[in-house]
Amino acid sequence: xxxxxxxxxxxxxxIINNYLRKLNFNKINTFNFENxxxxxxxxxxxxxxxxxxxxxxxxxFRGDSPKSIASKITTINLSxxxxxxxxPNAYLxxxxxxxYINHNWLSVFTNELLKIQKKYNFYLLxxxxxxxxxxxxxxxxxxxxxxxxILSQNSISLNNDIWVTGxxxxxxIGLQLLKKKIxxxxxxxxxxxxxxxxxxxxxxxxxxxxxxxSAVTDISDGFIGDLKKMLNNKYGAKLYIKNFPTSSNLKKIxxxxxxxxxxxxxxxxxxxxxxxxxxxxRKKISNLAKKNNVKISLVGKIIQNPQIVxxxxxxxxxxxxxxxxx
Amino acid sequence: xxxxxxxxxxxxxxIINNYLRKLNFNKINTFNFENxxxxxxxxxxxxxxxxxxxxxxxxxFRGDSPKSIASKITTINLSxxxxxxxxPNAYLxxxxxxxYINHNWLSVFTNELLKIQKKYNFYLLxxxxxxxxxxxxxxxxxxxxxxxxILSQNSISLNNDIWVTGxxxxxxIGLQLLKKKIxxxxxxxxxxxxxxxxxxxxxxxxxxxxxxxSAVTDISDGFIGDLKKMLNNKYGAKLYIKNFPTSSNLKKIxxxxxxxxxxxxxxxxxxxxxxxxxxxxRKKISNLAKKNNVKISLVGKIIQNPQIVxxxxxxxxxxxxxxxxx
Numbered sequence: 311x312x313x314x315x316x317x318x319x320x321x322x323x324x325i326i327n328n329y330l331r332k333l334n335f336n337k338i339n340t341f342n343f344e345n346x347x348x349x350x351x352x353x354x355x356x357x358x359x360x361x362x363x364x365x366x367x368x369x370x371f372r373g374d375s376p377k378s379i380a381s382k383i384t385t386i387n388l389s390x391x392x393x394x395x396x397x398p399n400a401y402l403x404x405x406x407x408x409x410y411i412n413h414n415w416l417s418v419f420t421n422e423l424l425k426i427q428k429k430y431n432f433y434l435l436x437x438x439x440x441x442x443x444x445x446x447x448x449x450x451x452x453x454x455x456x457x458x459x460i461l462s463q464n465s466i467s468l469n470n471d472i473w474v475t476g477x478x479x480x481x482x483i484g485l486q487l488l489k490k491k492i493x494x495x496x497x498x499x500x501x502x503x504x505x506x507x508x509x510x511x512x513x514x515x516x517x518x519x520x521x522x523x524s525a526v527t528d529i530s531d532g533f534i535g536d537l538k539k540m541l542n543n544k545y546g547a548k549l550y551i552k553n554f555p556t557s558s559n560l561k562k563i564x565x566x567x568x569x570x571x572x573x574x575x576x577x578x579x580x581x582x583x584x585x586x587x588x589x590x591x592r593k594k595i596s597n598l599a600k601k602n603n604v605k606i607s608l609v610g611k612i613i614q615n616p617q618i619v620x621x622x623x624x625x626x627x628x629x630x631x632x633x634x635x636x
Numbered sequence: 637x638x639x640x641x642x643x644x645x646x647x648x649x650x651i652i653n654n655y656l657r658k659l660n661f662n663k664i665n666t667f668n669f670e671n672x673x674x675x676x677x678x679x680x681x682x683x684x685x686x687x688x689x690x691x692x693x694x695x696x697f698r699g700d701s702p703k704s705i706a707s708k709i710t711t712i713n714l715s716x717x718x719x720x721x722x723x724p725n726a727y728l729x730x731x732x733x734x735x736y737i738n739h740n741w742l743s744v745f746t747n748e749l750l751k752i753q754k755k756y757n758f759y760l761l762x763x764x765x766x767x768x769x770x771x772x773x774x775x776x777x778x779x780x781x782x783x784x785x786i787l788s789q790n791s792i793s794l795n796n797d798i799w800v801t802g803x804x805x806x807x808x809i810g811l812q813l814l815k816k817k818i819x820x821x822x823x824x825x826x827x828x829x830x831x832x833x834x835x836x837x838x839x840x841x842x843x844x845x846x847x848x849x850s851a852v853t854d855i856s857d858g859f860i861g862d863l864k865k866m867l868n869n870k871y872g873a874k875l876y877i878k879n880f881p882t883s884s885n886l887k888k889i890x891x892x893x894x895x896x897x898x899x900x901x902x903x904x905x906x907x908x909x910x911x912x913x914x915x916x917x918r919k920k921i922s923n924l925a926k927k928n929n930v931k932i933s934l935v936g937k938i939i940q941n942p943q944i945v946x947x948x949x950x951x952x953x954x955x956x957x958x959x960x961x962x
Contacts, residue, residue, distance in 0.1 A: 344868070346716040346853055347686035349781070354680065360673035361728045361776060363764050390672040402687045404730070404774045438689050438774070448730045448764070448774040450687060455675070527672055542670070 320413070322439050329420040330403075333427060333434035337400075340435055348436045350400060356455040357399075360390040363448040371488070372410075372445070376419035378508040379447065384426045387451040388512035389528035389581040395520025396453035398432035403449050406442035430514065465524045466545055466586050472610035473585040473595065475513045477557045478533060480506035482577030494563070502559050510581045515604045522591040522598075527584050532576035534618065534626070537584055546617045549575075549610040549626065575626070586612065646739070648765050655746040656729075659753060659760035663726075666761055674762045676726060682781040683725075686716040689774040697814070698736075698771070702745035704834040705773065710752045713777040714838035715854035715907040721846025722779035724758035729775050732768035756840065791850045792866065792912050798873055798936035799911040799921065801839045803883045804859060806832035808903030820889070828885050836907045841930045848917040848924075853910050858902035860944065860952070863910055872943045875901075875936040875952065901952070912938065 326343055334340040340348045350357065364382050366372050383403075391398050427433060435452070484507025486492045487500060494500045516526055529536050533554075537547060554574065556564075585606070587595055592608070599606035613619070618626050652669055660666040666674045676683065690708050692698050709729075717724050753759060761778070810833025812818045813826060820826045842852055855862050863873060882890075882900065911932070913921055918934070925932035939945070944952050 344865075346719040347684050347779075349682045349684045349720075351682045352678065356675045356677045357683065358673050358675045359728065359761060359778075361730055361762060361764050363730050363732070363766050363774070365732065365766055365768060368767060393672040394675075402685065402776055404687055404689050406689070406691065406772065435685060436687060438687050440689050440691055440772075441694060442691060442772070443770070444768075446732065446766075446768070446772065448689070450728055450776040452685075453673075539670075 320411075320416075325416060325439060329416045330434065330437070333420060333423055335427075335433040337433055337435075340433070343436065350435070350452065352454065358391060358394045358396045358453040358455060359450065360387055360394070360453075361448065361450040362386045362390065363446065365446045366408075366444040375508065376415050377422045379445070380419050380422035380426065381509045381511075383447045383449050384423065385510045385512045385581050386530065387449050388430065388514065389530075389583070391451055391453035392512055392514045392516030393526045393528045393583060394453065394455075395516050395523075395526065396455050397514065397517050398430050399452050399454045400433050400435040401449055401451045402435050403437040404440070404447070405437065406440045406444070406446035406448075408442050408445055411445070466540065466612055467524060467588065468545070468612055468614060469589060470524050470586045470612040471589050471592055471595075471608055472537070472547055472549070472612065473587065473606050474529075474533065474555060474582060474609050475515065475585070475599070475604055475606050476580070476582035477555045477560065477605065478529075478580060478582070479560050479574035479577045480557050481510060481579045482507075482573065483560065483563060484508070485579065499559050499562070502557075507579065510579060512581055513583050513604060515599060515602050515606075516583060518598050518602055519585060519587075519595055522594050523585050523587045525586040529580040529582050529584060530578055532578045532580075533584065534575050535578075537618070540584065540586060541612075541616065541618075543616050546613045546615045546619065547610050548613050548619050548621070548623070550608070551620050553607050553609045555605060555607040555609075646737075646742075651742060651765060655742045656760065656763070659746060659749055661753075661759040663759055663761075666759070669762065676761070676778065678780065684717060684720045684722045684779040684781060685776065686713055686720070686779075687774065687776040688712045688716065689772065691772045692734075692770040701834065702741050703748045705771070706745050706748035706752065707835045707837075709773045709775050710749065711836045711838045711907050712856065713775050714756065714840065715856075715909070717777055717779035718838055718840045718842030719852045719854045719909060720779065720781075721842050721849075721852065722781050723840065723843050724756050725778050725780045726759050726761040727775055727777045728761050729763040729773070730766070731763065732766045732770070732772035732774075734768055734771055737771065756838075792871055792938055793850060793914065794871070794938055794940060795915060796850050796912045796938040797915050797918055797921075797934055798863070798875070798938065799913070799932050800855075800859065800881060800908060800935050801841065801911070801925070801930055801932050802906070802908035803881045803886065803931065804855075804906060804908070805886050805900035805903045806883050807836060807905045808833075808899065809886065809889060810834070811905065825885050825888070828883075833905065836905060838907055839909050839930060841925060841928050841932075842909060844928055845911060845913075845921055845924050848920050849911050849913045851912040855906040855908050855910060856904055858904045858906075859910065860901050861904075863944065866910065866912060867938075867942065867944075869942050872939045872941045872945065873936050874939050874945050874947070874949070876934070877946050879933050879935045881931060881933040881935075 480503055484503040525540050527536050527540055620626055806829055810829040813829055851866050853862050853866055946952055
């Protein structure tokens with residue numbers, strides 16, 4: 311931690327001492343944030359590293375709850391680690407803070423981080439603070455591989471199963487509600503979708519299933535977009551459209567025709583996992599998911615022809631996805 | 637690398653394929669930037685980690701050469717690694733790109749990164765691309781400790797020597813010239829100082845001298861400010877004012893009274909090292925510096941009384957430092 315500055319009359323030292331220090335769990339390798347850097351020490355282990363950023367007006371709105379922002383910056387990175395088959399160990403945080411950031415914001419934000427850190431057992435290793443006209447957060451996460459069996463995306467084979475965890479589309483509906491592009495009268499249902507948008511949860515089953523998987527990725531840009539990246543023009547996919555998992559609330563939305571269900575295949579901000587695996591592991595994966603309380607659905611299989619088709623072999627004409635940038 | 641976006645009609649894939657891919661030196665652990673994360677594998681070694689960011693209108697001007705920006709984002713992190721006694725191994729890069737970024741900018745920027753990577757032997761491990769209204773760069777560097785002797789700032793003892801590498805103040809003069817707060821007629825001299833501001837160089841002698849040092853830090857916020865952080869209110873320092881290293885050009889500036897020399901003690905954007913070490917290693921440190929072509933000057937010693945005094949024991953009344961933010 312090493313840049314002197316003030317934001318909203320809060321000095322860097324003040325922010326570190328009052329809000330960030332508690333996040334290092336007193337690990338000696340963080341040097342209590344007093345050195346130019348920190349370190350990790352790992353005996354013959356692979357360290358998986360990922361980095362992701364979120365920005366005001368792109369990934370969240372100005373005025374969004376700091377709780378939601380803490381949830382987003384961690385989920386976006388945690389789900390990347392899960393996709394690589396590892397659990398988190400530590401992270402670094404680069405905060406670009408505008409003047410509207412105050413004590414209350416920092417307190418709620420760091421308490422939410424603390425909660426998430428305790429849930430998944432990782433600590434803050436270091437970071438950097440800067441002034442900015444917009445709120446931007448950048449974070450680098452380190453995960454440990456227990457098995458040394460780190461997943462790569464290019465071990466897919468013909469006839470592999472395609473799975474997806476959780477439910478698709480809820481977060482997209484939440485965003486469309488906030489942007490007033492759609493409306494729902496039922497207040498409880500409205501809140502359900504908006505919460506799914508504000509508080510994405512990472513699906514941390516990756517480390518449990520990695521040894522049975524050919525490839526895993528987290529859905530950040532929509533199911534179709536991320537599946538296409540996995541296929542890498544080498545294979546295609548046949549999708550079992552009726553198997554795509556949706557919440558009971560989303561099913562009601564479809565019935566009342568608030569939105570067409572084909573949009574769901576491209577909805578991002580979700581962070582569930584796409585898992586591709588040999589059909590011989592079908593039972594194993596299904597059981598592991600059940601054991602870990604994770605919903606998982608078999609939604610397709612790998613085919614030779616490098617395109618994406620539905621159950622009747624019709625090429626899927628997916629509408630343009632919603633703009634990632636507001 | 638995993639965010640789909642466009643800036644100035646350049647897609648993420650295009651930027652990765654055309655400009656960033658060359659920076660990974662074909663290391664298999666980067667997965668050719670096709671996975672959700674990358675990894676490092678180290679046998680029983682400590683990995684030193686640091687992260688730092690630079691922002692348009694704070695750390696550089698809009699329109700500054702991409703060469704200069706590449707030099708700054710690497711130097712600020714490399715000198716942190718050097719201060720911890722290690723050499724770089726790999727880095728991650730988070731780029732927040734405004735619409736004025738074009739092919740030429742990306743080409744010059746990444747070619748300069750390539751040059752710096754080859755010079756110090758490190759590669760790009762991964763990163764993240766986002767849109768932004770201002771250019772912001774955030775980077776996380778990983779360094780390897782050969783000796784397992786990672787430096788902490790709190791092993792300072794009474795009567796330790798205080799050293800500083802390089803020359804102080806040149807970069808500050810360059811910035812003051814650019815801000816038109818001072819003026820120099822001699823065009824060559826003006827260029828000299830401005831180049832020192834635009835192209836800071838890390839002093840990478842840290843890994844060579846770490847086993848003889850009690851504490852090392854890089855000067856980012858000015859000599860006095862960073863020394864104070866090292867002393868941490870536990871010790872003081874007596875400074876040998878006449879020993880402070882300045883370039884021959886800076887000496888000329890002092891003579892013509894363009895600026896008072898006391899400002900130099902607080903000039904930042906420098907990235908030379910402050911080294912504190914036992915006086916029994918004085919010869920060793922001086923020889924190692926010479927052998928590695930690094931200028932090093934003995935500028936003070938650690939005293940009990942926790943304040944900073946000059947040769948005649950007068951407390952140093954340093955003027956307010958220049959504002960870090962433009």
